[in-house]
Amino acid sequence: MIDLKDLREHPDKYRKGARLKNVAVDIDAVLQMDEKRSAAMREFETLRAQQNKASGEIARLKDPAEKKAAVARMQSLKQQVQAAQEQSREAESRLEPLLLSIPQPPDDDVPVGKDAADNLVMYRWGEPRQFAFTPRSHAELAQKHQLIDSDRGVRLAGSRSYFLVGKGAELHNAVLRLAMDLMTRQHGFTAINVPVLVRESAMRGTGFFPAGREQAYRVGEEHEAEDDVRFLTGTAEVGLTAFHMDEVLDEADLPRKYTAVSTCFRREAGTYGKDTAGVYRVHQFDKCEQVVICRNDVDESKQWHKTMLGYSEQLLQKLELPYRVIQCCTGDIGVKNAAMFDIETWMPSRFDGRDDASGYGETHSASRLYEFQARRLNLRYKDASGKIHFCHTLNNTVVASPRILIPILENYQNDDGSITVPQALQPYLGGCERIG
């Protein structure tokens, strides 16, 4: 949710922001609606004030006849008040969806661009491995060692579904455990287990609705009342960020640092035929997420953004997987973000043999939202002087699996088809050093 006052004062900022993000919104229509609402509200409040005043006077009248006359005089005012209230409410209810649809303008330091093709490569870590043999894809490796069973997954749950089996499941659990341990033990994040089945208000509050609604699974029968409907979350960001929804925190308790592993559900609507081999794009996966809720301070937000990005890099470095860090351009950061970094990890099977860029696949996404989510969630804090502010929120992937199994299997394969278990994961697999 953007700041309505700011929209009134700087409409161009939002026009430009929407244009840079390739989002079609009619700012003028919003401003008109806002004007209409304000007028209706003032009208209603004036009338209501009159009514309240008269009511107080009636209460003080002792003489029954006088009282009766005064009450009779109020009849017509009552009609007017009701009509004005009706108008005011209608204007309000028409303004709200318009406001929800206005994207957060991208930050000044975000490169301008149309889509993912215009994203900026910031830097790389590690060198893509040169194979002395023809490397196998993760799908082949998984098949060979019976780590991932897509055939049975599809039979049971449809396309983009899978079973993780044996060491496949162990590897999956291992990376998530490693991620969780890193965030809690080393970086002081509080571990949380979040609901993945949430109300619409949580989805709207975190900015996944209304834009993006088609990506979420809706749970509930058709005949059920809207209030009984729940949605499966596509990330623990929802639970972690909405944890303090409608609360006023103490500034002294900020920043709040939370991490969670949760199962994530995504319809992947509009991606038919894309990334169908293996487990790159699936409907259900597990992810360790990090969320920071901090003071309303742009510099602090930017600082946290970098820091959180660093935590994820640290995880990839522990796994010794080559990656590159991308600054996403204005057209690729989505409606809710002010800025976004992606981390792409080297996946040999995606490499086309010519352009290195082809071999990197997205594994992480770090978002900086300023007060956009906090406004929608009504998530605030009180500063030392007692003033109330909206918090800032940020989030980033720590690790998502099975997608991360792709670079692990492919980068750690040996010429005989066996797979070396990354050192950092061996303790989580009972010391197992090699698969196959």
Next chain:
RNA sequence: GGAGAGGUGGCAGAGUGGUUGAAUGCGCCGGUUUCGAAAACCGGUUAACCGCAAGGUUACGGGAGUUCGAAUCUCCCCCUCUCCGCCA
């Protein structure tokens, strides 16, 4: 799924039609006192919106209604808790 109880300010808890945005207690903040602290005493302490201000409007789970006027009355919904049943 069956039966019952309840939802009021940070918390506890009054309040059943009129100056109650809300008693009282706790907590919190400030002051007096003290070498300092505790205790005691005094004062302050919900938020959103409109307004330069004075001031005004809204909100007692949510919605609808009755009324000149609703925390208080009526209807619908939601949520929480207890007991029974079922269940990981």
